Amino acid sequence: MWREECPKAVSTETNLSETSRNRVLSVAYWRFFVNALLILCDMASFIVASAIIYVWQGREALYSSRFHFHIGLWLYALACSLIWIYCLHSVGVYHRHVMGDGYQLNAILVKGTFFTGLMICAIDSILNVYIPLVHTGLVLLCAFLITMLERLTIRQFVLSSREKGAYSYGTVVVGSPEGIEHALAFLSQKRQLNHHAIAVCPIGLNKRTGLVEAVAAPADFKERIRKISGRDISMLPYCRNFAERATSMGAQTVMVTDVMQRFSDNFNTFVLNMETMNLEIAVVTSAVDVSGHETNIRVIQGTTVMTISLPQYSPWDMCKKRVFDVLVSLFAVTVTAIVTVPIAIAIKLTDGGPIFYTQTRVGRRDKPFKMIKFRSMVVNADKMKAELAKETGQDGRFIIQNEGRSASHQGRQVYP
Known part of the structure; x- marks a missing residue:
């Protein structure tokens, strides 16, 4: 699939990891504060809506006839505003790809308003607080309208900032x-x-090999994209370390427009390489389709865009996975010690060789690591394998097994 190696964008793997981490943190930083601002504004919208309706109705406090205590009106409004925030979050109002949307956001707000109404009615029923249903409906309607106006104002600010590359x-x-x-x-x-x-x-499909490879762009390509975008945009060659190069440039998303067909090996390999650098894949669905990933579909004025999220490699999920791996590994090592300790002793007593066997394997981002396992082969089995292959004229592709016993090779069998 990859045809050439790009020039090194960063000098060392440490620099690349630092660049990737800084990129993720910078995005998480503005997303956190923008969402915090939106949550506070949405809470304020609901409290203002409650104040308008309940003050208009002349209410000062509520009474729970089931638990026999009074509830301050402002405390009740604050509790309902938290329910409002929870329901909006549940339906995806605070999703990173919805923040600047118009029609889609309003549709989701309607769903969030409906669920909020159900939860508030349920809580009123549990507390046995008498609030006419029409009053609750008016509060929700007022909160919906105020939130729409608030989001419209914030949206204009966000969209104007995006023209400068911010909040994107x-x-x-x-x-x-x-x-x-x-x-x-x-x-x-x-x-x-x-x-x-x-x-x-720019990429193309090699019809002879079926692989995706870099293609030469037309002579006036740069001029055309400058005219379309109103600015110069860098050219990034398609190569083996494409993901690393994209990361070093500050990319968060890779948008696939065409060429790569759905369910193809080319696309699967491409997604896996982008995933290793925590890059999100945005796909124009008319060109390609995917499965097995979390997706977010948006219809923008007749054009459908599907964003493929890779949550298993998000910073929070990586942290949870690491904690899970460490805790479960420590527990497993402790519990299985009753079996592993006798095995280790038996291996040592068998031929006096080392208990463990280490081998180099290839891991994430093609980085080699040392695998450690109980030794089930004879000592120096790798060396014996090479010698046996040389003697038999083979290329070294044979299996070493430890089943059965014989007088040769210290009681272990080696099969070509």
Whole structure:
């Protein structure tokens, strides 16, 4: 699939990891504060709506006839505003790809308002607090309208900031030159999309090999994308270390426009390579489809864009996985000690050799690591394998087994 090696974008793996970490942290930083601002504004919207309706009705306090205590009106409004926030979060109002949307956000707000009404009615029933249903409905309607106005104001600020590259994700657009131009025109017209193109990568399909490879862009390609986007955009070659190069440029998302077909080995390999660098994949669904990942689908003025999230490699999920791995490993080592300790002693007593066997394996990002396991082969089995292959004229592809016993090779068998 990969045809060439790009020039090194960073000097060492440490620098690359630092760049990737800084990119993730910078995005998490502004997302946290923007969402915190939105949550506070949404809570204020609900409290204001409650004050308007309940003050208009002349209410000062509520009484729980089941538990026999009075509930302050402001305390009740605050509790309901927390329910409001929880329901909005549950339906996806605070999702990172919804923040700048208009129609989709309003549709989700309607769903969140409905669920909030159900939860508030349930709590009123549990406490046995008498509030006319029409009053609760008016509060929800007022909260919905105020939140819409509040989000409209914030949206205008976010969209104007996105023109400068703020509150958006650095995106590398990958596809044919024609597909790239179409995607850039789409991104430049739909400001509600939070993708800011920082580089383009022209690719094509080699009909002879069936592999995706870099292609030479037309002579006037740079001029055309400058005219479409209103600025210069860097060219990123398609190569083995493409993900590392994209990360070093500050990319958060890779947008695939065409060329790579759905369920193809080319696309699967591409996704796995992007996943290793925590890069999100945005796909124009008319060109490609995927399965097995968490997806977010948006319809923007007749064009459908599907974003593929890779939550198993998000910072929070990586932290949880690491804690889980360490705790479960410590527990497993302790519990299985009753079996592993006798095995270790038996291996040592058998031939006096080392208990463990280490071998180099290839892990994440093609980084080698040392695998440690109980030794089940003879000592120096790797050396014996090479000698046996040389004697028999083979290329070394044979199996070493430890089943059965014989007088040769210290009681272990070696099979070509």
